[in-house]
Amino acid sequence: MGANTRTDRTLPSQFDDRLMAAIGLTLLAALIPFFVSEYVRTLIQRCLLWIPPIFGVYFIYSLLRQVHFAQSIFIGLGSYIVAFLAGKYFLTSELLILLPLSLLASVVVAYVLGIFIMRRTGFYFAIMGIAVTMVFWSLVYKMRQLTGGSDGISDIKNPTLLGVQLSEQGFYYICLLISLGLILLMHRILHSPFSMQLKAIRGDLQKAESIGIPVHQMRRLAFVVAGANAGLSGVLLAFLYNYVGPTSFAWEFGAQFVQAAIIGGVNYFVGPIVGAFAFVGLEFLVSTWFPNLWEIVIGVTVALIVVTVGEEGVTGIAKNVLVRAFKGINLKERTYSDGK
Amino acid sequence: MGNNQGPVLLAVESLRKFFGEVRAANDLSLEIAQGQVLSLVGANGAGKSTFLNMLIGLVRPDRGEIRLEGKRITGLPPEQRAKMGIVKTFQLEHVFDDMTVFDNVRTACLSAAGKHYVMFKDVSAEREINERTQHILELFDLATVSQTLVRNLGHGYKKVIDIAMSFAMKPKILLVDEPTSGVGEEEKYRIMELMMNQIRASNLAAIIVEHDLNLVKDLSNETIVMHEGEFIARGAPEEVFSQDKVVEVLVGRGF
Numbered sequence A: 001m002g003a004n005t006r007t008d009r010t011l012p013s014q015f016d017d018r019l020m021a022a023i024g025l026t027l028l029a030a031l032i033p034f035f036v037s038e039y040v041r042t043l044i045q046r047c048l049l050w051i052p053p054i055f056g057v058y059f060i061y062s063l064l065r066q067v068h069f070a071q072s073i074f075i076g077l078g079s080y081i082v083a084f085l086a087g088k089y090f091l092t093s094e095l096l097i098l099l100p101l102s103l104l105a106s107v108v109v110a111y112v113l114g115i116f117i118m119r120r121t122g123f124y125f126a127i128m129g130i131a132v133t134m135v136f137w138s139l140v141y142k143m144r145q146l147t148g149g150s151d152g153i154s155d156i157k158n159p160t161l162l163g164v165q166l167s168e169q170g171f172y173y174i175c176l177l178i179s180l181g182l183i184l185l186m187h188r189i190l191h192s193p194f195s196m197q198l199k200a201i202r203g204d205l206q207k208a209e210s211i212g213i214p215v216h217q218m219r220r221l222a223f224v225v226a227g228a229n230a231g232l233s234g235v236l237l238a239f240l241y242n243y244v245g246p247t248s249f250a251w252e253f254g255a256q257f258v259q260a261a262i263i264g265g266v267n268y269f270v271g272p273i274v275g276a277f278a279f280v281g282l283e284f285l286v287s288t289w290f291p292n293l294w295e296i297v298i299g300v301t302v303a304l305i306v307v308t309v310g311e312e313g314v315t316g317i318a319k320n321v322l323v324r325a326f327k328g329i330n331l332k333e334r335t336y337s338d339g340k
Numbered sequence B: 001m002g003n004n005q006g007p008v009l010l011a012v013e014s015l016r017k018f019f020g021e022v023r024a025a026n027d028l029s030l031e032i033a034q035g036q037v038l039s040l041v042g043a044n045g046a047g048k049s050t051f052l053n054m055l056i057g058l059v060r061p062d063r064g065e066i067r068l069e070g071k072r073i074t075g076l077p078p079e080q081r082a083k084m085g086i087v088k089t090f091q092l093e094h095v096f097d098d099m100t101v102f103d104n105v106r107t108a109c110l111s112a113a114g115k116h117y118v119m120f121k122d123v124s125a126e127r128e129i130n131e132r133t134q135h136i137l138e139l140f141d142l143a144t145v146s147q148t149l150v151r152n153l154g155h156g157y158k159k160v161i162d163i164a165m166s167f168a169m170k171p172k173i174l175l176v177d178e179p180t181s182g183v184g185e186e187e188k189y190r191i192m193e194l195m196m197n198q199i200r201a202s203n204l205a206a207i208i209v210e211h212d213l214n215l216v217k218d219l220s221n222e223t224i225v226m227h228e229g230e231f232i233a234r235g236a237p238e239e240v241f242s243q244d245k246v247v248e249v250l251v252g253r254g255f
Helices: A005-010 A012-034 A039-063 A071-088 A096-115 A123-144 A168-190 A193-203 A205-210 A215-243 A249-262 A271-289 A294-308 A310-325 B047-057 B078-084 B101-112 B127-140 B154-167 B187-202 B212-220 B237-241 B244-250
Strands: B008-019 B022-033 B037-041 B063-068 B086-089 B175-176 B204-209 B222-227 B230-234
Touching: A012 A039, A012 A168, A039 A071, A039 A168, A039 A193, A039 A249, A039 B154, A071 A096, A071 A123, A071 A215, A071 A249, A096 A123, A096 A215, A096 B230, A123 A249, A168 A215, A193 A205, A193 A215, A193 B230, A205 A215, A205 B078, A205 B154, A249 A271, A249 A294, A249 A310, A249 B187, A271 A294, A271 A310, A294 A310, B008 B047, B022 B047, B022 B063, B022 B230, B037 B047, B037 B212, B047 B078, B047 B086, B047 B175, B047 B204, B063 B078, B063 B101, B078 B086, B101 B127, B101 B154, B127 B154, B154 B175, B154 B187, B187 B212, B212 B237, B222 B237, B222 B244, B230 B237, B230 B244, B237 B244
Parallel strands: B037 B204, B037 B222, B086 B175, B175 B204
Antiparallel strands: B008 B022, B008 B063, B222 B230
16 A cells, blocks of 8 residues: 555665665666677677667556567667668768657657557557568568668768767767666656556546546557657667668567566566666577577577566566565565556 | 526537437437536436437437537547546446556546646656645545555445546536446445535536436436437426336336
8 A cells, every 4th residue: 555656765765775776787887898898898788779679668568558569660760760871871970960860750650650550459559560560671671772671781880979980988888878868768757647647548548538638649659759769779779780681670679679578577667677688698698508599598588487477577586586685675666557 | 496507518419329220319409507417317228328428429429419618529539528528427437446546536637737748757746736636535535545556445435536536627517427336325325425515516517327216316406317318308306207107117117
């Protein structure tokens, strides 16, 4: 019954624990480039850039209980904007132009797609997400002259910020900053009046309508919020690998964000962050040691998590271990998604 | 007693809805003034719920017109009608189960204030909304359970929460579909009293669907009897309930 966000957050001891943990991890992430190889740094950068699209999946699931497979559309959009403007038809590699441009494109495309996709719920929403993603993928795949088809587009120039070319480390910090910024923003949004009404829509659509909530418009906007996160990540992912291929539009790629969200645990605000690191980390380890078993390992992991801890994910497991180890620590971040 | 307690608030003209062979609403017409409380009775399947659902926009009529304060609202979606002041509470439980009582009512208050797209402000920072929520909870005797998850509460509570949310919308006319169905005898009167006090205090117009004819006599001085999609009688409850055709419809069918 004390499950009240407001009072939880004013309890200084709990809040301080979380704040300290967040500051500690951020510092760690900020110092990492000095101590690890370029390869590992790129890997961590990839984790950081996976966090926003996974947050999109988490957002849609925790508030509307819908599974969002279509995040790769927006990754693809952001990536191909970079591929064209900072690669094939070089115009600029300025982040302050490319990021807002991708944001705008994602918002527009998500809004238009949302009109169709968000009309459906549950199973049909998931399937429509996959179907629409496949349309995008095959368009990009087939328009060979424009997109390079399956070869994709490489030779993307290095990113600049205010006209200054960024070093590899400088770019790492940009990724860290944007990822952190989006995490904080999502935290804000998840505790906003907007999210509370989304949760009401999920709870009872008819009642929500009858108390004046514009349900279709709001669901569409939720889809836009999720897509915008992925659109921004897409820009940075393209610069990270200096290459963009049609796989960035593949629905399997979108499904990976869903898998990562499940692994992280959809009951926790930190779930997407844990999920990103767990998924990318697992992929790295398995593909290094048993290159052919990657799909099997990830499939079994997701299945095991779903069967054993369900929505708790790795975060839930870690929390239980921590609670047993240090009694009294409460890492659980309450969001409007938990109704237990 | 009279029909005209003020200017006409809601006007319904020849509203029709057929579901195949079933005539759920057969050219229904009605006017209701501000502060006027009507009760609507009739056997199951008489078309009462369909009528109310057409008024709030959940069911689209085949033909006919609905006007609220002179403005045509027939084609508007439910959320817009709710904003304009026509709000319904439901016969079955329609509440947000995995939210607290406070958050249920707060959601309605947010909606009433038009704060749908406020994304970058913490909901706890909406002071006016929170104060209004608290005020409504107190009006409906819900303050003590304010932090309880709704799913842990009984049916009677959920009914009151539904009604409280409707009030949070600052309605001009409240449509109440069987506020006491499935509720124990004692709680029935408590819920009715809570609701009627607020309806009278805010001088709202209301249409109340109710099966308990004793309650009907208490709650309003005007009742409408519905049968097979038509209004067959209208007037003071005692008078209406003594008409032969009404007795036949209500009593003869085991009402």
